[in-house]
Amino acid sequence: MITLHIQSIDQQGQQRNFHCKVNRLEEALNALSAIALSDNHLLEAYIVENGHCTYLPLQAFDGEDLGKAVLELQAQWEKILAPGTPPAKSPSNLTPHERILIWVEQYETVLMGYDRDIARLETLMVQAHEQLKEGSSKDSLLRHYHTLATQQHRLRANAQARQHKYIKKLASLKLNCLE
Incomplete structure (x- = not known):
């Protein structure tokens, strides 16, 4: 049994804390997506299973059915790991x-x-700014979204720099092959 813990701000700008028991992870993910789709704003979400706590990335919950995606991913992995599946080309x-x-x-x-996450966070910031009443909950939520967006921009810049490094290596290899 999994316990889902949620902290959110409702349509009236009130902070709400809630927890419930679910049988499967997909149920918890779908519940969070449904909350994200409503006029409530998620502040924190985590699951507790077998005494282990796992915090969930809020930017992943945009109202889409995540349970289906998890089941599809599980089916892909089971197919890959099934006996008789030809091995992929070894990295070596x-x-x-x-x-x-x-x-x-x-x-x-x-x-x-990162681009998708940043766009979603920017949308959430606009929605929170327009829909929530002035007060500490609104300010706290906007700061939280801003911090997440800043972090995502920094991570994106680092990933882009690393990609650029590999593109330069690729160009160098092509030049060496032509010589």
Whole structure:
């Protein structure tokens, strides 16, 4: 049994604390997505299972059905790990060019994720500013969103710098192959 703990601000600007028991992680994720879709603003969410506490990233909850995505991901992993599945090309067998190309592509995916998170946080800041009554809860929520957005911008800049480093290496490898 999983216990889901939620701290949020309701439509009237009041801070609310709530916890409930759920049977599966997907139920907890869908509950948080439903709250995010409503006019409530999540401040904190975590689950406790078998005495272990896991804080959940609030920016992941945008009203979409996460339970379905988790089940799809689980099915993909089960397929990959199933007996008889041909192994992927071993990283040790990749050429330097192939390895760097994979890293560049992975960083592109990471950058898109940061862009999505930043856009969502900016939307949440506008919504909180427009919809919540003035007061300490509103100010606290706006500061929280601003801190998260600043952190995401910093992480994005670091990832972009690393991607750029690999793009330069890739260009250098191509030049060396032409010589």
